[in-house]
Amino acid sequence: MAEAYINLCYLVSSALFIIGLKCLGSPRTARTGNLIGSWGMLIAIAATLLGKSILSYELIIVGIVVGSFLGVLLALLVKMTAMPQMVGLLNGFGGAASLLVAGAQYMTQGEQNIYVLIGIVLSVVVGAVTFTGSVIAAAKLQELISGRPLVYPLQKTITLVVAIVTIGFSVLLVREINNDYLYILSAISGLLGILLVLPIGGGDMPVVICLLNSYSGMAAMFTGFTFKTPNAMLIITGSLVGASGIILTAIMCKAMNRSIWNVIFGGFGQVQQGGAAATKAHGNIKSGTAEDVGMLLDGARLAIIVPGYGMAVAQAQHVVKEFSDALMKKGVDVKYAIHPVAGRMPGHMNVLLAEANVPYDQLYEMDKINPQFSEADLVLVVGANDITNPSAKTNQSSPLFGMPILEVDRARAIVVLKRSMNPGFAGVDNELYYNSKCMMLFGDAKKSLTDLISAVRQ
Amino acid sequence: MDFNVLVQALTILTLAIFVGFEVIAKVPPTLHTPLMSGSNAISGITVVGALLAAGGGHSQFAQILGVVAIALAMINVMGGFVVTNRMLRMFKRKK
Numbered sequence: 001m002a003e004a005y006i007n008l009c010y011l012v013s014s015a016l017f018i019i020g021l022k023c024l025g026s027p028r029t030a031r032t033g034n035l036i037g038s039w040g041m042l043i044a045i046a047a048t049l050l051g052k053s054i055l056s057y058e059l060i061i062v063g064i065v066v067g068s069f070l071g072v073l074l075a076l077l078v079k080m081t082a083m084p085q086m087v088g089l090l091n092g093f094g095g096a097a098s099l100l101v102a103g104a105q106y107m108t109q110g111e112q113n114i115y116v117l118i119g120i121v122l123s124v125v126v127g128a129v130t131f132t133g134s135v136i137a138a139a140k141l142q143e144l145i146s147g148r149p150l151v152y153p154l155q156k157t158i159t160l161v162v163a164i165v166t167i168g169f170s171v172l173l174v175r176e177i178n179n180d181y182l183y184i185l186s187a188i189s190g191l192l193g194i195l196l197v198l199p200i201g202g203g204d205m206p207v208v209i210c211l212l213n214s215y216s217g218m219a220a221m222f223t224g225f226t227f228k229t230p231n232a233m234l235i236i237t238g239s240l241v242g243a244s245g246i247i248l249t250a251i252m253c254k255a256m257n258r259s260i261w262n263v264i265f266g267g268f269g270q271v272q273q274g275g276a277a278a279t280k281a282h283g284n285i286k287s288g289t290a291e292d293v294g295m296l297l298d299g300a301r302l303a304i305i306v307p308g309y310g311m312a313v314a315q316a317q318h319v320v321k322e323f324s325d326a327l328m329k330k331g332v333d334v335k336y337a338i339h340p341v342a343g344r345m346p347g348h349m350n351v352l353l354a355e356a357n358v359p360y361d362q363l364y365e366m367d368k369i370n371p372q373f374s375e376a377d378l379v380l381v382v383g384a385n386d387i388t389n390p391s392a393k394t395n396q397s398s399p400l401f402g403m404p405i406l407e408v409d410r411a412r413a414i415v416v417l418k419r420s421m422n423p424g425f426a427g428v429d430n431e432l433y434y435n436s437k438c439m440m441l442f443g444d445a446k447k448s449l450t451d452l453i454s455a456v457r458q
Numbered sequence: 459m460d461f462n463v464l465v466q467a468l469t470i471l472t473l474a475i476f477v478g479f480e481v482i483a484k485v486p487p488t489l490h491t492p493l494m495s496g497s498n499a500i501s502g503i504t505v506v507g508a509l510l511a512a513g514g515g516h517s518q519f520a521q522i523l524g525v526v527a528i529a530l531a532m533i534n535v536m537g538g539f540v541v542t543n544r545m546l547r548m549f550k551r552k553k
Contacts, residue, residue: 027488062525087491097534101523104527105507220507224507231510233506248493347489350487
């Protein structure tokens, strides 16, 4: 196929990707959008394969078959609660693929073109950082390594030194074609990715995953610049993904009232040891039973459920749905309040509840649900903590101060399902638990919910 | 690539970024997880670069890198589209 026709196909593919993303703007059209995107990909791959620059097909077919098989397998087997790890891992594969392409391009550089070389260097560095960073992030989410922030002496200095060395080798790579520099740059960039993500704790993972998502797009975009004739398909698509990740990162940061620098370099969750003592709340905690909650629900009209990461850990989404069904049967209106950073990635709770067949119009964003808490007869907090802490609004010395929260303390009664009194990710005591309207139901969330269901049904 | 070609590529890049921001900003929070897995899938577009690197009759080592890159990118493409579809199938309205 002639060059111009291939480019025409790329134009069609790019348009299909944009239309596909546009369709993701509503749950009604989202599935179609995903399908449109996959058509775009099929056209792009087919056009490339039919191009004159492809000389041998045997190895290529092997790569496509193996990759597709593994991808489908992964997609069909992964549990919905494990979606953050899955997305994390895919970010990493995207970065690694870009790194390898840039590497191959560097080795086959006949002439030395400065723009191509810069494209290669950026693709190598961003690709490698994305790859190793994502592997660490996924390992933390899967709890293969501790989800807590890993800090060691001179951590920031070491990271800074590695970053400077990375820049140094980037310059060398552009100035002189030498494969050894390429290997060293790949390795040192990979190290940088590890050092950047290791100190970041599990609760900050939504930000990290979004950022790495953006990087995987940027790496693909830079790869577009590694060709003598820049590849518009890679540039456009890479930018779309890059923009998407950046937007999500910004949303996550805003929902935690923290800057991106603070997330990456702040080492949240480690500085709070002192802070936790300072913000220790005082008062009595009221612990109750399922029957007590059942009584609270007599004559209730509106109940709001606040899910958090604990619901995912306990795989409790199905029991939550059963509980809300039991309530609705009694004529109680049930709404779900979703904080933007509930869970380990944006939209994590929405997917889990969708899996449990909760209709999405029963889910409310923070701004929409906050004015409704004062009308709620009962709020049930399932495995959420920091995002409900009123001290984020009232206590200036709290590390959470300024973070937008779900204002559950305005409800008539609050019930918190919790395993123990351990503080949440931020290491801060939750003032909510000392509120006289609040009742704690200690134990496994699934078990507590099952008890609640039978209490409601009586 | 001369300077003029670079500027043309940067033009495409800039416009694509603007389109990206416009389109993605309208995606509601409830669909943010499928958005991420969906963008995983389309970031597998690196496969186009990988195909060119693997099939271009370059040195054997470069070809091997290309093939591994193809496999990795295809994991993204297929894994991303399939898991996104799996998720979106579950999103239902109130009856």
